[in-house]
Amino acid sequence: xxxxxxxxxxxxxxxxMETFWRHGYEGTSTRDLCDSxxxxxxxxxxxxxxxxxxxxxxxxxxxxxxxxxxxxxxQGPGTAKDRLRAMMLTSVDxxxxxxxGRGCFAINxxxxxxxxxxxxxxxxxxxxxxxxxxxxxxxxxxxxxxEIPADRDARAVARLVxxxxxxxxxxxxxxxxxxxxxxxxxDTLERx
Amino acid sequence: xxxxxxxxxxxxxxxxMETFWRHGYEGTSTRDLCDSxxxxxxxxxxxxxxxxxxxxxxxxxxxxxxxxxxxxxxQGPGTAKDRLRAMMLTSVDxxxxxxxGRGCFAINxxxxxxxxxxxxxxxxxxxxxxxxxxxxxxxxxxxxxxEIPADRDARAVARLVxxxxxxxxxxxxxxxxxxxxxxxxxDTLERx
DNA sequence: CGGGTTTTGAAGCGACTGATTCAAAACGAG
DNA sequence: CTCGTTTTGAATCAGTCGCTTCAAAACCCG
Numbered sequence: 391x392x393x394x395x396x397x398x399x400x401x402x403x404x405x406x407m408e409t410f411w412r413h414g415y416e417g418t419s420t421r422d423l424c425d426s427x428x429x430x431x432x433x434x435x436x437x438x439x440x441x442x443x444x445x446x447x448x449x450x451x452x453x454x455x456x457x458x459x460x461x462x463x464x465q466g467p468g469t470a471k472d473r474l475r476a477m478m479l480t481s482v483d484x485x486x487x488x489x490x491g492r493g494c495f496a497i498n499x500x501x502x503x504x505x506x507x508x509x510x511x512x513x514x515x516x517x518x519x520x521x522x523x524x525x526x527x528x529x530x531x532x533x534x535x536x537e538i539p540a541d542r543d544a545r546a547v548a549r550l551v552x553x554x555x556x557x558x559x560x561x562x563x564x565x566x567x568x569x570x571x572x573x574x575x576x577d578t579l580e581r582x
Numbered sequence: 583x584x585x586x587x588x589x590x591x592x593x594x595x596x597x598x599m600e601t602f603w604r605h606g607y608e609g610t611s612t613r614d615l616c617d618s619x620x621x622x623x624x625x626x627x628x629x630x631x632x633x634x635x636x637x638x639x640x641x642x643x644x645x646x647x648x649x650x651x652x653x654x655x656x657q658g659p660g661t662a663k664d665r666l667r668a669m670m671l672t673s674v675d676x677x678x679x680x681x682x683g684r685g686c687f688a689i690n691x692x693x694x695x696x697x698x699x700x701x702x703x704x705x706x707x708x709x710x711x712x713x714x715x716x717x718x719x720x721x722x723x724x725x726x727x728x729e730i731p732a733d734r735d736a737r738a739v740a741r742l743v744x745x746x747x748x749x750x751x752x753x754x755x756x757x758x759x760x761x762x763x764x765x766x767x768x769d770t771l772e773r774x
Numbered sequence: 775c776g777g778g779t780t781t782t783g784a785a786g787c788g789a790c791t792g793a794t795t796c797a798a799a800a801c802g803a804g
Numbered sequence: 805c806t807c808g809t810t811t812t813g814a815a816t817c818a819g820t821c822g823c824t825t826c827a828a829a830a831c832c833c834g
Contacts, residue, residue, distance in 0.1 A: 392800085392801065392802070392808075392809035392810035392811075393799075393800045393801040393802085393809070393810045393811050393812080394800085394801065394802090394810085394811080395810090395811065395812095396800090396811075396812075414606075414608060414694060416606060416608035416609045417608045417694075419790075419791065419792080420791075420792055420793075421790080421791085421792095429812090430811095430812060430813050430814080431792085431793075431794085431813090432793095432794080432795085432796095432811080432812065432813070432814090433811065433812060433813085435792090435793065435794075436810090436811070436812090437811095440792075440793075441792065441793090491697040492697070493693060493697065497693065497752055498693055498694075500752055500755040500756055501685060501689065501690050501693040501694070501752065501755065502606060502609075502690075502693070502694060504755040504756050505683040505684070505685065505755060511755070511756050514755075514756050515756040515757070518753065518756060518757075542769075546765060546766075546769055547769075549762065549765070549766045549769075550746070550766060550769050550770060550773075552749065552753070553745075553746045553749030553750050553753060553766050553770075554742070554745045554746050554749055555749060556748070556749035556752040556753065557744065557745030557746055557747060557748035557749030557750075557752070558745050558749075559752075560689055560692055560693065560748040560749070560751075560752065561710065561744070561745060561748065563692040563693060563696040563697060563703070563706075564692055564696050564703050564706050564707040564710060565707070565710075570741065573738060573741070574738075574741045574742060574745050577734075577738055577739075577741075577742050578742060578745075581742075581773055584778075584779035584780035584781075584830085584831060584832070585779070585780045585781050585782085585829080585830045585831040585832085586780085586781085586830085586831060586832085587780090587781065587782095588781075588782075588830090611820075611821065611822080612821075612822055612823075613820080613821085613822095621782095622781095622782060622783055622784085623783090623822085623823070623824085624781080624782065624783070624784090624823095624824080624825085624826095625781065625782060625783085627822090627823065627824075628780090628781070628782090629781095632822075632823075633822065633823090775834105776833105776834090777832105777833090777834090778831105778832095778833090778834105779830100779831085779832090779833105780829105780830085780831080780832105781828105781829080781830075781831090782827105782828085782829070782830085783826105783827100783828090783829095784825105784826095784827100784828105785824105785825085785826095786823105786824085786825085787822105787823080787824070787825085788821100788822105788823100789820105789821075789822095790819105790820080790821065790822100791818100791819075791820060791821070792817105792818105792819095792820100793816100793817080793818100794815105794816080794817070794818105795814105795815085795816080795817085796813105796814095796815090796816105797812105797813100797814100798811105798812085798813090798814105799810105799811080799812070799813095800809100800810085800811075800812085801808105801809085801810080801811090802807105802808095802809090802810105803806105803807090803808090803809105804805105804806090804807085804808105
C-alpha cells in the first residue's frame with residue numbers, strides 16, 4: 391500500500407459546500423477552496439478532479455445533509471400542517487439570520503447554473519423532486535386524517551406548497567420583515 | 583463643447599443587461615461587457631465607473647423595461663384572474679424557452695448578490711415591492727368585481743400569489759414539463 | 775481654421791484565475 | 805529496511821481578472 395491521506399474527505403466536502411453555498415460557483419476561486427478546506431491545490435485536484443466536480447460533490451452533500459434534515463422534519467411528529475409549517479419557518483428564520491445569509495444552496499445552484507450545466511440541473515432536480523415527494527406524503531397524511539380537504543390531488547397540493555415555499559426563500563433574500571413572511575406561511579397552510 | 587459620444591448610452595445599458603442577465607455578475611467579465619456593448623474599456627469605465635455600477639444600471643433597466651411590461655400587462659384588459667394568469671404564464675413560457683434560459687434577472691440578482699451587496703438588495707426589493715403593489719391592486723379589483731372572495735386582505739392575497747409566482751420561476755429552471763407548472767398556476771388562481 | 779474639451783482605442787498594470795508539475799515525504803507490504 | 809505507491813507542498817504555468825493610463829482622434833464654438 392501507499393501513503394494514506396492526511397485529511398478526511400467528508401470534512402473537505404463539507405467545507406467546500408459552505409464556501410460554494412455562500413459565494414456561489416463563479417464567486418469561489420480554487421484558492422478560496424484551498425483556504426477553507428486546508429488542502430493544497432494538488433491534493434484537491436488529485437482527489438476530486440477540479441472545481442466543477444467538487445461543486446457537484448458539494449451539491450450532493452447538501453442534498454444528503456440539509457435536505458435530509460428537512461425530510462426528517464417532515465417525517466417527524468406533529469400534524470401534517472405543523473410539519474409543513476416547521477419546514478417553512480425553519481427556512482424563513484435561516485434566511486433572515488444575518489450571520490447566515492446563504493439562502494438555499496439548491497436554489498442558488500438552480501439560479502446560477504441549472505441553465506448552463508446539465509449535471510447541476512439534474513442534481514438540483516433530484517433535490518426538488520425529493521422534497522416534493524415528501525411534502526406530497528405529508529399532505530396525503532393530512533388528507534387521511536381529515537386535516538386537509540381530500541378533494542384535491544395530494545401531488546397538486548404539494549406542488550402548490552413547494553412553489554410558495556421556494557418563492558418565500560427568494561423573497562427572504564430582500565424582505566427583512568419576518569412577520570410578512572410568516573403571515574404568508576400561515577395563509578398558505580390555512581388555504582390548503 | 584467637445585467630442586460627442588459615438589454610442590447610445592441606453593443601448594449600451596440594454597446590452598449589458600442582457601449579458602449580466604444571462605451570465606450573472608461573477609460570470610460576466612469586463613471583456614464580455616466590452617464585447618456585448620461594443621465599447622472599449624476606457625469608454626465603459628469613463629461613462630459608468632465600473633462593473634458594479636454598470637450592473638446596478640442594468641438592474642434599473644430591467645425594472646424599467648421587463649418589469650414595466652409586466653406591470654402594464656397587469657393593468658391591461660381582462661378579468662383579474664386572467665391578468666394574474668397572463669403574468670405567470672408569460673414567465674413560465676419564457677423560463678422554458680431553451681434559447682432564453684435566463685430566468686428573471688431580479689430573482690437572479692436576489693440570489694447571487696442581495697446577501698452581499700446592500701445596493702443590489704435595495705434595487706431588487708423595489709422591483710419586488712412594485713410587483714406586489716400591482717398584484718394587490720389587481721386582487722382588489724377582483725374582489726370588488728366579486729371574482730375573488732373579499733374576506734381576505736388584498737395585500738395578503740397578493741403576497742401569496744407573488745410567493746407562488748417566484749417559486750414557479752425557481753422550479754422553471756429545472757422543471758421541463760410545462761403542464762406541471764401551468765397546473766400549479768391554475769390551482770393557485772382557483773384557490774384565491 | 776484654431777483652441778479647448780471630451781472620447782476613443784491600444785497597450786498594459788498588478789493581481790488573480792483554474793490547473794499542472796515535480797520532487798520530497800510518508801506510508802504499508804514483503 | 806527496502807521497495808513501490810500515493811500524497812503532499814511549493815513553485816509555477818499561461819491566461820484572464822477589473823481597471824488605468826495616455827496620446828491621438830473627434831468634435832463644437834468662436
